[in-house]
Ligand SMILES: Nc1nc2c(ncn2[C@@H]2O[C@H](COP(=O)(O)OP(=O)(O)OP(=O)(O)O)[C@@H](O)[C@H]2O)c(=O)[nH]1
């Protein structure tokens with residue numbers, strides 16, 4: 001039985017990071033009986049089901065849940081909620097989710113107010129033609145000022161907040177009102193005809209160890225049923241549907257998915273490339289006429305090389321990447337080889353957190369040990385012969401004599417901060433070659449708009465911003481254009497041998513400082529060896545910074561008797577294991593974390 | 605004393621797991637009992653365990669016996685006698701082989717020492733640990749310097765051979781203070797000394813205190829200086845290091861400990877004792893139950909307190925050989941290592957380490973750590989074992 005359109009509400013929960021989206025989702029699931037008290041017991045943010053999400057307390061992947069809600073008017077509605085991530089690196093997940101539904105719950109922390117991603121996400125929702133319910137969360141906190149924040153929402157965002165719902169997602173206070181507001185204020189699907197040919201949006205897909213590829217769809221017209229042969233209109237791939245069903249959030253099989261609804265299908269899909277998010281799914285024998293507009297593909301902004309620690313794991317890495325790519329269409333990879341690291345992949349990410357998370361997932365979910373090289377943005381090289389080429393990897397930089405100009409990507413950043421930290425943040429932006437575009441006030445907070453080179457932002461700008469502002473500033477950005485820059489390639493030499501995985505392009509004026517900080521960092525990251533190790537930064541043949549790791553002087557077990565041998569051997573075996581996580585450069589072993597840790601510049 | 609023929613040998617180790625009090629730095633298998641220990645029962649259990657071991661090793665000639673602990677000087681001389689008799693009943697014990705007993709200076713009484721001597725003990729190793737009372741108190745020891753010196757005198761009178769232990773690199777210990785104490789110790793020493801840098805072992809009271817920053821131990825640089833000083837002073841005094849922490853007049857090395865470091869065979873009898881010997885054609889490891897009374901019960905019920913007896917793979921043996929052998933000034937026999945590891949050392953790595961002055965070849969068959977290499981031996985072994 002399909003739910004009539006009038007009784008369906010599809011919505012995303014959007015907010016700045018940590019404003020309580022996933023916690024609100026918990027409460028909504030609980031109130032609608034999606035999970036009972038026992039199943040919720042002791043759990044928080046049940047939709048954050050990856051280990052990595054639980055550990056970091058953040059949502060990485062959007063999740064969809066179908067709930068049945070009996071409203072005050074006695075009618076039962078089907079609610080499809082999508083919990084989205086808040087971190088700027090995952091903005092693509094948000095934009096996709098918004099495209100698949102008609103309404104949004106805009107959650108705003110009533111103690112913090114409007115933040116940079118609040119703005120970025122709500123503008124996206126408005127762009128997607130959404131009706132918006134404003135939810136002021138965390139009213140249980142002593143610092144909460146819901147009335148003031150309500151005004152702020154109206155003032156800064158310019159939307160009507162007169163019907164805003166005030167809640168505590170943590171205690172559950174006010175959450176029933178959210179459900180009523182969803183039914184009253186959000187629209188049902190705008191179109192949907194069960195008799196028309198099948199037209200469904202491929203919202204997401206991921207790989208499940210037991211079921212294979214699972215595809216999340218939003219049906220527009222027609223009905224999706226088990227046994228149907230479907231066709232992906234973009235890729236042309238055809239598959240018979242094996243299972244259909246819903247997430248409640250438990251995975252429940254159902255006979256069909258009707259118009260206006262979200263659900264999942266499985267269809268023994270083998271090819272990663274066959275399930276492209278944003279594609280239109282139709283029935284092969286009775287196709288729809290017009291495909292949906294599709295999503296704008298995600299633009300990777302940071303690239304780095306990922307190499308297996310053990311060269312024998314290369315094929316495993318390739319297949320793991322294929323599977324992970326199914327889970328996360330916003331990351332890309334292609335094979336590369338490096339003199340020092342052997343065979344691996346050059347991968348594109350939406351940001352540094354995204355990079356860290358993909359690396360960690362590859363290591364944990366697929367049991368691989370990886371080395372990540374220095375992340376880099378995509379440079380554009382204007383060659384002396386007039387040609388233009390992209391540079392994803394500083395190690396591949398051609399002879400400088402052949403290059404006429406190097407262009408680098410710039411972003412426009414929006415930063416919201418309490419006035420107190422404005423000075424520090426202005427200095428940070430200035431140090432990072434920023435150009436101020438605007439400075440205005442949102443209540444007592446400054447809203448700063450800056451143009452910045454992406455390369456100055458990617459590595460640790462966010463961390464620095466957080467530390468300067470004691471966590472109070474928020475930040476959002478988008479790519480704008482490419483601009484020419486006075487960039488040079490800086491190489492790092494460890495024990496007199498160049499380590500290509502650490503070479504990078506830097507602005508000439510910043511080179512010396514960066515070189516110095518990098519050498520200092522490496523000094524801390526590379527363990528002492530039995531001999532001293534010089535670390536140098538160089539531009540061309542010129543050394544611009546150097547540090548020395550002194551030789552180890554004392555490392556010997558004082559007493560060792562017959563009975564200790566087993567213990568000592570086990571220790572040695574562990575040490576050997578540990579060494580596998582290091583990379584040998586000449587005589588020096590560099591721990592794999594060093595490659596990425598070294599680039600977090602700290603106080604610069 | 606018998607001449608050292610350089611062979612690894614076959615040693616018998618007996619563990620007495622009781623102490624009068626537990627020292628705060630100690631992670632040995634030692635336990636404090638407030639009821640008297642039934643020594644006859646333990647002696648009987650040692651006897652049974654040994655008979656079982658004898659089945660496994662076959663007939664062999666013993667090169668040394670060592671009664672370690674815990675505090676073996678809490679054993680009655682009769683108990684020691686019974687245990688030594690049991691060794692002789694199972695294996696061939698030639699006259700005059702080294703028979704050592706570890707003694708704490710506190711539990712000394714002249715009559716006991718004479719009793720041990722009569723039972724066959726010919727060497728004692730005294731846990732002196734420090735030659736100043738403040739540090740002895742810090743180390744939680746039950747004796748003072750006067751008692752320690754009395755024990756040394758008495759032991760010299762009664763036993764043909766004597767060694768004692770000191771723990772240095774104590775909190776705030778300066779080079780000058782240690783040098784003075786060390787010279788004093790050399791004055792009292794016979795022909796053997798064990799000089800250990802204080803190690804903070806996990807699970808001990810010192811571990812928690814150290815972590816809580818209640819005291820600090822010398823940093824690696826200072827520790828290295830103390831170590832180098834120790835090497836120089838002892839060598840000048842004719843007691844050079846023959847192992848990382850052990851010093852002897854040449855020829856007076858501890859035969860028993862040489863067996864460990866030369867990676868020879870030994871049986872381990874008693875709670876928590878380890879053994880390594882060839883059984884059939886395979887080298888095996890035995891590990892006994894650690895808890896004294898549980899060990900006793902296991903022997904009484906099952907005839908053995910051994911809880912695990914794995915066979916070593918040959919590369920595990922190679923690693924162990926390296927770990928133990930490079931502790932010795934005489935180093936290792938390269939062929940023996942290569943045969944076990946089924947590979948040689950990487951020539952490039954080896955020549956680099958040589959060039960760095962960390963290892964050196966002796967003739968064309970042995971390899972040893974230099975003095976600089978000894979200070980970083982753990983790193984050196986990890987590098988060579990790769
Ligand atoms: N006091 C209080 N804390 C809350 C409330 N709602 C959420 N929190 C806490 O705020 C933190 C963030 O909550 P989440 O639900 O994970 O936030 P989120 O918006 O999903 O975060 P991202 O997915 O990472 O963007 C958690 O520690 C919650 O326990 C609330 O109403 N009151």
Ligand SMILES: C[S@@+](CC[C@H](N)C(=O)[O-])C[C@H]1O[C@@H](n2cnc3c(N)ncnc32)[C@H](O)[C@@H]1O
Nearest residue numbers: 629630673674675706731769770800801802803
């Ligand atoms: C088997 S132990 C104990 C012998 C005897 N029970 C005693 O304490 O005198 C042998 C020696 O190891 C040394 N030792 C024990 N624990 C140590 C530690 N944590 N750090 C350095 N040396 C230690 C002591 O010098 C001790 O005498």
Ligand code: SF4
Nearest residue numbers: 623626627630634674
């Ligand atoms: S006397 Fe020896 S074995 Fe006993 S606790 Fe002290 S150091 Fe350990």
Ligand SMILES: [Mg+2]
Nearest residue numbers: 021022058059
């Ligand atoms: Mg979340």
